Amino acid sequence: MNLLASKAQLRASFLRWSLFLVPLIVLLGFLAGGLGSPNTLWFQNLVKPDIFPPPVWFGIVWTVLYVMIGLSLALVVSAWGAYGRGIAIIAFALHFIGNLAWTPVFFGMQDMVSALYVMVYVIVSLLAVIAIFWRVRKLAAVMLLPYLAWVIFAAVLNYQFIQANPDGGADMPDGAVERIEL
Template identity: 75%
Template sequence: MNILASKAQLRASFLRWSLFLVPLTVLLGFTSGQFGSPDTAWFQSLNKPSIFPPPAAFGIVWSIIYVLIGFALAMVVSAWGAYGRGLAIIVFALHFIGNLAWTPVFFGMQNMTAALAVMGYVVVTLLGVMYVFWRVRKVAALLLVPYLCWGIFATVLNYQFIVENPDGGDTNESGAVESFKL
């Protein structure tokens, strides 16, 4: 048997990668959130679906999910010599771009339909990430299960926003929201 690294070396590598990737993942998620906000007049004017959770839940849930994503990625990145490691990192990077794009598309561009497409991409590519992570480190794939559940919920929630606001929550050029009910 040819061993590339001892278990102690792999644990040390995982620790180092975790100390880098967990904060980086959280920081990237936070930075993405700065390109749009639920505090806009547009979002405040939208009819909220019945499944819309309290606004504080989003910050809590996403913080936990980004930490789990960071640990899962650290497990894969630190798996030196594991078959499929490089592919798993590439698939993750392509997936994570979609994750980071959703907030700017939904809140920044105020485009719920495009945001729904982004969420579809996120969920489908997350399944691919989980598959390639599973081949490298099974625990890494399992750490992404809460993310998958939340991603599916977010997709349904995004769809419900479209259903509740068929006009797209359009604003006029001054930014003032007009809403008329007959």
Template identity: 60%
Template sequence: MSNSGLASKGQLRASFLRWALFTVPACVLLGFVSGQFGGADSIWFQSLIKPDIFPEPMWFGIVWTALFIIIGIAVALVCAAWGARGRTAALIVFALHFMLTLAWTPVFFGAYQMTAGLYVLAAVVITLLVVMALFYRVRKLAAVLLVPYLAWVCFAAVLNYEFLKLNPDADGQDPTQAVQRFEI
């Protein structure tokens, strides 16, 4: 520490790296665990009519992994901002927001609830905007890093809506009673 009581750039960098070594793997791991509660390979999902904007399924794992890494970095920036006004509130709101993000896969794929999934995504978008505003007050870069995440969850909400619009009868349908659909 310098005589002014402020941390040196080296100390700040070391604090950020320590936090990132925790937050990045934690975000990726929690995202992976959430993904285990259902996926695109289920009978229910395979029977759904896919919207034209539905990307190749491989992209979801790639994009989410990249986003979870970026999210972990943004959180590490805020965590390393010891003494910053609003840091604790930003982290608490982020934790609540992230639980919503992680809930979407079990709701949509696990419980086969497209309408509830859309509500979850609406809450994800709204709370992410709040998180971004709070992060901006602590570390501007942390908020900016979340912009691709915001774009992706907005796209996910549109995609969820399109699935619901094309498959209204499949919303909440028990997959053991699913009817295979064939397009002619």
């Protein structure tokens, strides 16, 4: 049975889901960021690609993107009775696991090649999520486009880190090695 809701009910549902999902997405991003850090000796000694932006921008951009991601997800989750809603939520969850995995793989495990594979998964799964969201709520899909642009940029940056540091950053001063096991 399909339930129809009034516009006011849908707005109220969106608001409730937004108040829950936006902080949750931001918190999960923050927690994943705590599993690896660019403040390690390993990262500080890597050769930085020319397109590497000032580090302060990463926190700003990710915070804005996580808010947009949370709002996009809230649009879909609050779309009661919409065809494809359930599969959209599952696809998003599977995608977002990859998003959260990149930081611990790149910074925590200090494995740039595996991190690039994770980023390819993030891009491909995000394209699927955007296509599925489009069928549920077009605005939700459109809201993910800046996120897609950023993860494509991140993949290019990840690739350039690999090119600039073919030894994986293993050639550290005084033979120091800094690895974090997860």
